[in-house]
Amino acid sequence: MMNVHLMHNNSASNRPVLEVANLKKHFVIGKSFFGGKPLTKLKAVDGVSFAIGAGKTLGLVGESGCGKSTVGKTILRLYNPTEGSIRVLDQEISALKPKAMRDVRRSLQMIFQDPYASLDPQMTVGRIISEALEIHGLPKGQSHASRVKELLSLVGLDPVVANRRPKEFSGGQRQRIGIARALAVEPKVLVCDEPISALDVSIQAQVINLLQRLQDELGLTYLFIAHDLGVVRHFSDRVAVMYLGGIVEIADRDRLYADPLHPYTKALLSAIPVPDPDVEQQRRRILLRGELPSPLNPPLGCRFHTRCPFATDRCREEVPALVAVAPGQEVACHYWQELRGVEGRPNQSILETEK
Amino acid sequence: MTFVQPATSTQQARRPFRIPRGAGKAIGGGAVLLIIVVACFLSPWITPYPPNAVKLSARLMPPVFAGGSFEHLLGTDEVGRDILSRVMMGGSTSLSIGVLAVVVSTAIGSLMGLVAGYFGRFFDAVITIAAEIQLALPSMLIIFFFLAVIGPNIITIALVLALSDWVLYARMVRARTMVERARDYVAAAKVLGAGHGRIIFNHLWPNVLPTILVVSMISLGGVILSESALSYLGLGVQRPWPSWGRMVADGQQRLQVAWWISVCPAAAIATVVFCANLLGDGLRQLWKVE
Numbered sequence: 348m349m350n351v352h353l354m355h356n357n358s359a360s361n362r363p364v365l366e367v368a369n370l371k372k373h374f375v376i377g378k379s380f381f382g383g384k385p386l387t388k389l390k391a392v393d394g395v396s397f398a399i400g401a402g403k404t405l406g407l408v409g410e411s412g413c414g415k416s417t418v419g420k421t422i423l424r425l426y427n428p429t430e431g432s433i434r435v436l437d438q439e440i441s442a443l444k445p446k447a448m449r450d451v452r453r454s455l456q457m458i459f460q461d462p463y464a465s466l467d468p469q470m471t472v473g474r475i476i477s478e479a480l481e482i483h484g485l486p487k488g489q490s491h492a493s494r495v496k497e498l499l500s501l502v503g504l505d506p507v508v509a510n511r512r513p514k515e516f517s518g519g520q521r522q523r524i525g526i527a528r529a530l531a532v533e534p535k536v537l538v539c540d541e542p543i544s545a546l547d548v549s550i551q552a553q554v555i556n557l558l559q560r561l562q563d564e565l566g567l568t569y570l571f572i573a574h575d576l577g578v579v580r581h582f583s584d585r586v587a588v589m590y591l592g593g594i595v596e597i598a599d600r601d602r603l604y605a606d607p608l609h610p611y612t613k614a615l616l617s618a619i620p621v622p623d624p625d626v627e628q629q630r631r632r633i634l635l636r637g638e639l640p641s642p643l644n645p646p647l648g649c650r651f652h653t654r655c656p657f658a659t660d661r662c663r664e665e666v667p668a669l670v671a672v673a674p675g676q677e678v679a680c681h682y683w684q685e686l687r688g689v690e691g692r693p694n695q696s697i698l699e700t701e702k
Numbered sequence: 703m704t705f706v707q708p709a710t711s712t713q714q715a716r717r718p719f720r721i722p723r724g725a726g727k728a729i730g731g732g733a734v735l736l737i738i739v740v741a742c743f744l745s746p747w748i749t750p751y752p753p754n755a756v757k758l759s760a761r762l763m764p765p766v767f768a769g770g771s772f773e774h775l776l777g778t779d780e781v782g783r784d785i786l787s788r789v790m791m792g793g794s795t796s797l798s799i800g801v802l803a804v805v806v807s808t809a810i811g812s813l814m815g816l817v818a819g820y821f822g823r824f825f826d827a828v829i830t831i832a833a834e835i836q837l838a839l840p841s842m843l844i845i846f847f848f849l850a851v852i853g854p855n856i857i858t859i860a861l862v863l864a865l866s867d868w869v870l871y872a873r874m875v876r877a878r879t880m881v882e883r884a885r886d887y888v889a890a891a892k893v894l895g896a897g898h899g900r901i902i903f904n905h906l907w908p909n910v911l912p913t914i915l916v917v918s919m920i921s922l923g924g925v926i927l928s929e930s931a932l933s934y935l936g937l938g939v940q941r942p943w944p945s946w947g948r949m950v951a952d953g954q955q956r957l958q959v960a961w962w963i964s965v966c967p968a969a970a971i972a973t974v975v976f977c978a979n980l981l982g983d984g985l986r987q988l989w990k991v992e
Binding site for chain 1: 886889892893894896897
């Protein structure tokens, strides 16, 4: 079954390897003891769509609680999607039964955020990695041990560490073990859920370089979830910006960083510190007021209107659709044209024309 | 390619060696317990006298430290049976029942706890309600009832005691499982395609095992006490085979003239319970189990 997919993928290499359309994940909070109607819904992910081509990286950014990790976990079917489609190597997986899903997992793997929690403390490194081989019935016995060694050196660890336990390793080393485990089944797509945000800054670069080297060597496709815009810029081909469960802007990396169109993207980018005091003093920043609204009770209209310095009555009533505004760039804002090139404090004239 | 070196052991070796917290208790309790267990289970071969051998010429001899002779270290009873031999023999009965009861209740309780904690929802509701019902019933009364109906022997006594103890394990394991289930290594196993059985037995079980061992050590003491209480009440192992509780009961009529008949097995019970608790508490500190 896998071979069919691989061949298919090779014959049409411009087809996306991972494609997500209108993905929704709503959590039911507080269900009545006797069943019946759910009391409240938390719309963690509410209509997310994107596609990633073979060997490419999509960076998914947003602040804490915007639902970006939920997107990753739903793609892996750790959560069952409420609605929408997930296609991996041209196979629809959003409703697959666990058994069928097991085969898909050979091409779809995940790297976790917290390397201190994602490795079973009672298992040796060798067992952690070879478990993947066992589950998928890959050749047994001696070949497992040699494959484990191979994987450990692939991620830059000394193969002799296979019989140690995770607690003997540092965060960066543990993350390498987590990567080796994910690679054991030779996946095509890796969902990296903030793989470096729990690590020391000095270690982050090593892990990023490792991920890049692996992408080059193995032709991996990454969904790279992060909140560090600098890292995402370094690492991604395309970038999607999430806010409160939805994508507000998605664009090719260079376009997004050069010409952000959504006010939220502008605010995020203007928050990146510039390592030059003169520039840092001169430049204008968009400061957002308030907090991320609760996804239990998201604002009507544009989700961002409560914090947007440019919001108008239209924003409070009408939900902006994600529209293509340039080749490879989509934005969900009613006023992206008017806001083009606007930085810093709201331009008075825009507000006046609306009123 | 340069390898990243794992945390070197030389760095750890340079620090002065400190005895980890709890190790003293665990080793002390464990060692005494081990000696007692070995002595009791080897009793058919190493007792100084056959435990049921009557010797009318040496009746009611006091222990050696209370004016007796070295011939009978812990004295003799009213028909001249050697107390030390009987305590060792009785220990093998009492300890077998205790260990068997703990193993059975651990197995049932932790399986229930794992299932309830991992699957949640329906299974959790059913098992929790079953546990609540069990707790609401007076356990001693149930034990009396079962033993009166089935008749007491080592196996039935152990099973009946296990029946009343599984709730303890089920609740503890359920709580631990719910904590472990939410951790990322379980999600990682799911991502790899691991089934429920693999997650429960390969990942969750080893991670809740320290908790189970600590609780089982502490409850071993309780079970041995319960067995003694049953024997004392005449519902335990039947005569002439000794068990600690029965020996205490038998000796009480002569407590004023020959206190050692009761006190020696009672001291054995107390020592085992104390050591099991000490071992359990030491392990708890050693493994940092809450």
